[in-house]
Amino acid sequence: MLEQIQVFVVTFSSILWEAMPFIVLGAVIAGILEELLPQQLIGKILPRYVLPAVMIGGVLGLIFPMCECGIVVVMRRLLRKGLPLSSCIAYMLAGPIVNVIVLLSTYIAFGGLGDQQDPARDATMKQAALEMTLLRAGLGFAVAVITGLVVHALQRKMGTERLVVEVARPRTADPESQDGEESQASQQPKKSFMQRLNNISETALHDFVDITVFLILGAILAALAKLWIGPDQITTLSQEQPYLAIPAMMLLAIVMSLCSEADAFVAASFSEMTVSAKLAFLVLGPMLDLKLLLMFTRVFRSRLILAIVICTIIQVFAYTMLVHRFYDAPVSVGNIPTATTPPPATTPQ
Numbered sequence: 001m002l003e004q005i006q007v008f009v010v011t012f013s014s015i016l017w018e019a020m021p022f023i024v025l026g027a028v029i030a031g032i033l034e035e036l037l038p039q040q041l042i043g044k045i046l047p048r049y050v051l052p053a054v055m056i057g058g059v060l061g062l063i064f065p066m067c068e069c070g071i072v073v074v075m076r077r078l079l080r081k082g083l084p085l086s087s088c089i090a091y092m093l094a095g096p097i098v099n100v101i102v103l104l105s106t107y108i109a110f111g112g113l114g115d116q117q118d119p120a121r122d123a124t125m126k127q128a129a130l131e132m133t134l135l136r137a138g139l140g141f142a143v144a145v146i147t148g149l150v151v152h153a154l155q156r157k158m159g160t161e162r163l164v165v166e167v168a169r170p171r172t173a174d175p176e177s178q179d180g181e182e183s184q185a186s187q188q189p190k191k192s193f194m195q196r197l198n199n200i201s202e203t204a205l206h207d208f209v210d211i212t213v214f215l216i217l218g219a220i221l222a223a224l225a226k227l228w229i230g231p232d233q234i235t236t237l238s239q240e241q242p243y244l245a246i247p248a249m250m251l252l253a254i255v256m257s258l259c260s261e262a263d264a265f266v267a268a269s270f271s272e273m274t275v276s277a278k279l280a281f282l283v284l285g286p287m288l289d290l291k292l293l294l295m296f297t298r299v300f301r302s303r304l305i306l307a308i309v310i311c312t313i314i315q316v317f318a319y320t321m322l323v324h325r326f327y328d329a330p331v332s333v334g335n336i337p338t339a340t341t342p343p344p345a346t347t348p349q
Contacts, residue, residue: 004227011223016216024208029064029074031204036196050086054148057087058141061095067260068096068286072295073208076168079299085160086152093312094144096260096286098137106282107133109264132275135327136264139283139319147311154307163304165297219257221290245277246320250313253285260286276324284316 046053066074075092079085096102110132111125155163191199249270258266263285267278288309296305 007227008223012219016219020212025066025070027070027073027204027208028200029066029070029077031077031200031202046084046087050084050149050152051145053084054086054090054145054152057083057090057148058094058144059098060087060091061097061099064091064095065099065101066095067102068289068292069259071095072292072299076299077203079164079168084152085155085164086148089151089308090144090148092144093147093287093308094141097140097283098144102260102264102286103133103137105261106136106264109268132278135275135279135323136282139279139316139323140286142319143283143287143312143315146315147308150311151304151307154304158303163301165299165301168299217291217294219291221294245273246280246317246324249273249277249281250284250316253281254289256285257289257291258285274324275327276320279323280316280320283320284312287312287316 046056061071064071064074071092075088075095078091079088083091107129110129112129112133113125151163160169253263256263256266263282267273267281270278270281293305293309296308300308
């Protein structure tokens with residue numbers, strides 16, 4: 001019993017303190033966006049057609065590189081500023097994967113630093129790391145864009161009010177009223193630096209408190225779930241039932257609730273896993289876990305959350321099964337070479 005309590009405390013505190021810096025950063029960025037980003041600017045920048053707009057949302061993480069913990073706060077403010085719901089969904093799902101920091105950590109975790117003492121092994125490891133990084137980014141982008149398009153169709157059918165909570169709903173206004181607001185704003189005296197700083201602080205504090213409550217609840221659930229589901233059980237299952245490795249790793253990703261900037265090193269530690277199973281862990285984790293599900297409730301209504309969950313799970317499972325079918329052998333895990341390339345002969349120690 002004492003050991004289980006210790007595991008719970010360690011898991012809960014690690015999730016909480018790992019996510020907290022990104023929640024703070026996301027709240028600060030959200031406050032800056034609320035105060036300094038004109039609402040009309042988004043409408044002028046985004047394309048009118050849905051697909052290009054959703055695809056832009058899918059690569060928005062390259063501009064605002066956030067992990068999944070902080071991206072919900074930023075996404076909610078962008079939604080209120082007028083970014084289309086479909087683009088916001090694509091950014092929320094792809095942003096924690098398609099950003100420089102996460103892609104670099106994935107490359108390093110899967111052997112991107114290579115082996116300087118063995119040129120042949122060095123090239124093999126770097127190629128395997130690059131393939132894993134590109135597969136993760138490609139699958140994450142595809143899942144985000146398709147889900148964004150599904151949400152767009154759902155929004156046209158049901159309306160924004162039935163999908164998004166009121167506090168996150170975009171401010172709608174006709175062009176004439178927007179012109180009036182712009183002219184009225186131009187006549188008002190400009191805010192001083194301290195006034196803007198005060199507004200940013202108030203918005204950031206409000207968002208921080210609002211989201212942190214659900215982060216704590218999600219961390220508690222993840223810590224409780226981890227008491228019954230551990231990596232050893234997943235590894236044993238994958239060895240005995242290889243075709244269950246993908247759903248098993250998807251379940252583990254949801255339960256462990258890892259930060260997207262560190263999950264690649266955890267996935268790389270599963271030396272017996274195939275590429276497809278590790279990809280399922282790396283793609284689904286930043287999009288859907290226990291803490292995110294509770295944080296979603298501060299932005300989306302239950303029917304939209306259900307749609308996001310179904311779309312992401314089905315797509316990740318289907319895409320990784322295709323990888324399992326057509327991507328013949330597992331890539332290297334850390335310092336382990338690919339199965340298609342035998343390791344150099346070494347003398348036993």
